[in-house]
Amino acid sequence: MIPCFGQSSTTTNNHLRPSALDGYSVENTPQSGVQISPTVNLKRAYTLAVQTPSFGEIWTKIHQEIPSEQNVDVSEVNVIEEPLQLEEVLKPSREDIEEALCDIIIEDTFTQQVVNFFNHSEETARKCLLLSESVHRARHLYAPLHKLVDILPSECETVADSLSQDQCDSAFKVFLQFDKLDNPFPGIDSDSSFNDMHTSYFQLKEQLDLRIEHSRSKVHLLRHATKGSAICLLVAAVGVVTCAILIATPALIVLVATPAACPPCLPLKITKKESAHLVQLDDASRETFVLDNHLETLDCLVDPLHNSVEGFKRDVRFVLERSKDSYSIQEVLKQLRRKNHKFLDQLTRLEEHLCLCFAAINRARSILLNYLLIHQLHSS
Numbered sequence: 001m002i003p004c005f006g007q008s009s010t011t012t013n014n015h016l017r018p019s020a021l022d023g024y025s026v027e028n029t030p031q032s033g034v035q036i037s038p039t040v041n042l043k044r045a046y047t048l049a050v051q052t053p054s055f056g057e058i059w060t061k062i063h064q065e066i067p068s069e070q071n072v073d074v075s076e077v078n079v080i081e082e083p084l085q086l087e088e089v090l091k092p093s094r095e096d097i098e099e100a101l102c103d104i105i106i107e108d109t110f111t112q113q114v115v116n117f118f119n120h121s122e123e124t125a126r127k128c129l130l131l132s133e134s135v136h137r138a139r140h141l142y143a144p145l146h147k148l149v150d151i152l153p154s155e156c157e158t159v160a161d162s163l164s165q166d167q168c169d170s171a172f173k174v175f176l177q178f179d180k181l182d183n184p185f186p187g188i189d190s191d192s193s194f195n196d197m198h199t200s201y202f203q204l205k206e207q208l209d210l211r212i213e214h215s216r217s218k219v220h221l222l223r224h225a226t227k228g229s230a231i232c233l234l235v236a237a238v239g240v241v242t243c244a245i246l247i248a249t250p251a252l253i254v255l256v257a258t259p260a261a262c263p264p265c266l267p268l269k270i271t272k273k274e275s276a277h278l279v280q281l282d283d284a285s286r287e288t289f290v291l292d293n294h295l296e297t298l299d300c301l302v303d304p305l306h307n308s309v310e311g312f313k314r315d316v317r318f319v320l321e322r323s324k325d326s327y328s329i330q331e332v333l334k335q336l337r338r339k340n341h342k343f344l345d346q347l348t349r350l351e352e353h354l355c356l357c358f359a360a361i362n363r364a365r366s367i368l369l370n371y372l373l374i375h376q377l378h379s380s
Helices: 042-049 053-062 094-100 109-151 165-180 195-246 250-255 268-320 326-379
Strands: none
Touching (some): 109 165, 109 268, 165 268, 165 326, 195 268, 268 326
């Protein structure tokens, strides 16, 4: 188990960003105010996320189109050339994070939960990579079926001789190969779910909520103390002026208010520092929330794709059980044509959300790592 790792962030306090994280950034991250928003606009967050350079960079790495003219051998779809490595989509690397956190002291529950979050987020990214490879295999797996759909005349309805014998033989061969291959997507009962990440999120959220509430109360008290000090200074100034006017009347000197009774004036930078602290916590809470929702979306997208492939297999077996029956082949191809665009759209949508998850993982880790480093620096 790795002790800790993450990525840098362009937070609302750029002047506080540790130099150990230079070179990594999170762009178009919505800015937070001191007041904590109880909800996150996920639709707006999605729109902003898909427009960021990080999303585009990850998309170019994980997305692969299968040219329609490419002659794909369905028997080789399990071979993925040069699969992506974790460090290509998860930045900075584990070694960089360990170096950045070498001076962090794990002395409280919150810090330990952050470290657990880092560990689970790496494992989550690894599972996302496996899902990305599943999408690649599914595209290769489906490419021969897609080509078969194209050979069926669009105006064809029930004419049994619409397909030539060679076309039937070719379709039967593809169906036979397709039936032998495993479903590239995990089933609902597999161990590929993100339960560990969800658990880590809720444990961290509990600690973040406690710190946010404490920081909000502290900011509230500091602001009132600052206002009280300002009023006190004003009263003191008036007292000095009054004293100068009445100095000739010794009997009235006792009426002059003394500034010694006023609370000391709090430096404005203390209030700003605590407000910045609250903003950092707000950022961390928001980004971990967005990540958790992206993972829930992934869970919802994978199961239908698994079921779609199983449906294709049932259609194919319907043909295989009838031994090159032209009518059966034609009917199955018509079924595949009706499902074609929906399945391809499902693959694209899953790929998009994988990119969003990688970006969200990087942002959440980045903000949390920044938080630990900044407050370690301030406490030292």
